[in-house]
Amino acid sequence: YLEVLANSDDKDSRRPRWWFGGLASTVVAVIVAPFDLIKTHMQTQKRKKSMLKTAAKVIRLRGIFGFYDGFPAAALRQMFATSLRFTLYNLGKDFQVLDNRLGVKIALASMAGTAGSAIAIPLDVINVRMQTDMKSSDLEGRKYKCLSDALIRIPREEGWKGLYNGGFACVLKSAIGTIGQIAIYDHIKGQIQAHYDMDDNIKLHITSSVMSSIIDSILTQPFDVLKTLMMNARPGQYPNMLHAVHFMMRFGVLSPYRGLMPALARKVPATIMMYVIYEQLRLKMGILEIDE
Numbered sequence: 001y002l003e004v005l006a007n008s009d010d011k012d013s014r015r016p017r018w019w020f021g022g023l024a025s026t027v028v029a030v031i032v033a034p035f036d037l038i039k040t041h042m043q044t045q046k047r048k049k050s051m052l053k054t055a056a057k058v059i060r061l062r063g064i065f066g067f068y069d070g071f072p073a074a075a076l077r078q079m080f081a082t083s084l085r086f087t088l089y090n091l092g093k094d095f096q097v098l099d100n101r102l103g104v105k106i107a108l109a110s111m112a113g114t115a116g117s118a119i120a121i122p123l124d125v126i127n128v129r130m131q132t133d134m135k136s137s138d139l140e141g142r143k144y145k146c147l148s149d150a151l152i153r154i155p156r157e158e159g160w161k162g163l164y165n166g167g168f169a170c171v172l173k174s175a176i177g178t179i180g181q182i183a184i185y186d187h188i189k190g191q192i193q194a195h196y197d198m199d200d201n202i203k204l205h206i207t208s209s210v211m212s213s214i215i216d217s218i219l220t221q222p223f224d225v226l227k228t229l230m231m232n233a234r235p236g237q238y239p240n241m242l243h244a245v246h247f248m249m250r251f252g253v254l255s256p257y258r259g260l261m262p263a264l265a266r267k268v269p270a271t272i273m274m275y276v277i278y279e280q281l282r283l284k285m286g287i288l289e290i291d292e
Helices: 002-008 020-044 051-062 064-068 071-094 102-118 121-135 147-158 160-164 167-196 202-232 241-251 260-285
Strands: none
Touching: 020 051, 020 064, 020 071, 020 121, 020 202, 020 260, 051 064, 051 121, 051 260, 071 102, 071 121, 071 147, 071 167, 102 121, 102 167, 121 147, 121 160, 121 167, 121 202, 147 160, 167 202, 167 241, 167 260, 202 241, 202 260
């Protein structure tokens, strides 16, 4: 009985519940939505504008609340897709598919990211389009009234394929992003614990999340730009992905990294906040494993 009681207080042994990742990422999405919208605008603009000028234009066109255009779709995407990515990755650990080799973690994370992204492509398309709609005139803009309006109009006006514009780029970006966000975080956290004997606490979570978020941003930015361009495109604008890549390179060799600064300004604090929330949920409300 004393052994069971002792184990019940061992917070490090707690495993996350399936909804922890989705809840943590959705809470963070509320805070970082303005940076996400600015990043999207910078990726789709035809003339170069700085992050500050892009933000000023958003305020001029839509006011402060314009930074939350498309947010309901983004929130739903975080709740469903991120929950699935974390759940699949943790299932691999539960069934001992995962060991300490980085290559195994990368493979598992890429599969989890692919599955999570595949179900959320329509929400991603709607989010991108509603974020950029303010830049179009009343005649050329899609002007979706809300999430449900977009879900009805896109299939009606463009066919069901319209909901999956840029789907391949989205899945590829998510697969690579999950490697950076989950596998790299998990590996860095484990290495720090192993080599520096650090406790499973906020200091460890912040250190690991900062390092993983920078790696994640650098790896995924070109795919994020490509995804945004294709999702925001009108029917026939890009006959195939090569045309979108050609347009993406319009500003030179660094074009794939347009919007990197707002992406970093968003991703680094977002990843820190997400993992602090996620890990605190795990330590305080996670599933407790009791050794028999």
